[in-house]
Amino acid sequence: KKRVGILTSGGDCPGLNATIRGVAKALYARMGDDVQIIGILNGYHGLINGDYKEMCPDDFRGLLTLGGTILGTKRTPFKMMRVVEEDNIDKVAAMKKTYKALKLDCLLTLGGNGTHKTANLLSQEGLNIIGLPKTIDNDIYGTEVTFGFHTAVDIATDVIDRIHTTAGSHSRVMCIEIMGNKAGWLTLYSGIAGGADIILLPEIPYDIDRVCNAVVKRAENGSNFSILAVAEGAINTEEAKMKRKEWTAKRAEAGLGTTATNRIAAAVQKKTGFETRVCIPGHMQRGGSPSAYDRVLATQFGSYAAKLVEADRYGVTVAMVNNHVTENRLADIAGKSRNIPESCDLLAVARRMGICLG
Numbered sequence: 001k002k003r004v005g006i007l008t009s010g011g012d013c014p015g016l017n018a019t020i021r022g023v024a025k026a027l028y029a030r031m032g033d034d035v036q037i038i039g040i041l042n043g044y045h046g047l048i049n050g051d052y053k054e055m056c057p058d059d060f061r062g063l064l065t066l067g068g069t070i071l072g073t074k075r076t077p078f079k080m081m082r083v084v085e086e087d088n089i090d091k092v093a094a095m096k097k098t099y100k101a102l103k104l105d106c107l108l109t110l111g112g113n114g115t116h117k118t119a120n121l122l123s124q125e126g127l128n129i130i131g132l133p134k135t136i137d138n139d140i141y142g143t144e145v146t147f148g149f150h151t152a153v154d155i156a157t158d159v160i161d162r163i164h165t166t167a168g169s170h171s172r173v174m175c176i177e178i179m180g181n182k183a184g185w186l187t188l189y190s191g192i193a194g195g196a197d198i199i200l201l202p203e204i205p206y207d208i209d210r211v212c213n214a215v216v217k218r219a220e221n222g223s224n225f226s227i228l229a230v231a232e233g234a235i236n237t238e239e240a241k242m243k244r245k246e247w248t249a250k251r252a253e254a255g256l257g258t259t260a261t262n263r264i265a266a267a268v269q270k271k272t273g274f275e276t277r278v279c280i281p282g283h284m285q286r287g288g289s290p291s292a293y294d295r296v297l298a299t300q301f302g303s304y305a306a307k308l309v310e311a312d313r314y315g316v317t318v319a320m321v322n323n324h325v326t327e328n329r330l331a332d333i334a335g336k337s338r339n340i341p342e343s344c345d346l347l348a349v350a351r352r353m354g355i356c357l358g
């Protein structure tokens with residue numbers, strides 16, 4: 001029997017369970033009784049601590065629509081992997097030990113950039129690893145899309161849609177903070193889908209005067225409200241000149257929170273006189289059932305990973321390139337991330353639509 005380990009690591013997102021199901025169903029369909037799936041619990045922590053569950057086909061029923069991850073997940077920062085002193089555990093050695101003890105033929109790791117970094121490390125240590133790209137941030141290098149992203153776009157868009165009601169009724173400026181870590185994909189897509197008037201992204205430092213001018217101009221043109229989609233990673237032109245450490249310290253000192261949204265709202269209210277409010281949908285953006293798009297993507301990615309297992313093709317991660325499912329070498333993508341390039345068509349679309357990008 002081929003013994004296939006599978007784990008989910010990093011933040012949860014819609015489509016994790018659908019991908020697990022995609023892998024399992026395709027493996028059982030192709031290999032039948034010749035495969036045994038072993039679920040490693042709570043990400044790399046389970047691999048370090050030897051927490052696992054031998055799975056059977058019944059465990060994978062009903063997963064297509066289920067949010068979160070049946071395997072549990074945890075954030076295990078990559079820098080902690082190499083730290084032995086703190087807790088006196090050689091984590092890499094511990095992970096290798098569990099892999100060997102469970103007699104795994106390979107391990108599938110579902111996660112984002114951090115997960116892929118560790119996956120590459122384990123691959124370099126001689127383990128047979130296959131990655132699967134998960135994140136609502138859509139910032140994994142080498143793939144056009146990650147599962148979880150489009151569901152989060154749908155949720156954030158719904159938030160922006162609903163905020164329009166209050167914005168219009170109260171003649172307010174509404175600032176919605178969108179997740180995405182250091183990438184603006186989620187904000188750009190949901191901002192355009194939700195009809196935001198101003199979209200502020202980590203990739204384009206904003207100038208608060210330009211933002212305020214855009215609000216005033218809208219009022220002059222007869223709109224009594226404005227909607228700002230603000231990426232949680234948005235920074236202003238002054239912060240862009242500093243090191244991250246420096247501006248995060250300055251933000252902490254000013255006491256308006258770690259993200260820019262509250263200070264943008266306060267500045268807009270002060271400079272334009274419009275009543276302003278902040279809305280932070282937060283983790284709702286990664287909650288619940290995956291969208292139809294993500295269910296399809298999870299099934300495409302999961303079944304492709306099963307094909308890789310069958311072919312003993314390791315040291316790779318599944319990816320979408322030119323709208324085709326393929327794979328990248330872990331070594332080629334680990335430690336990198338994907339931001340919105342200036343050449344992105346959607347930026348041009350936003351500008352053409354008169355959306356202020358800061």
Ligand code: F6P
Nearest residue numbers: 011075135136137179180181286
């Ligand atoms: O990577 C997904 C994400 O939701 C980011 O958009 C966000 O910055 C981060 O995770 C939040 O992490 P946590 O759930 O650990 O607070």
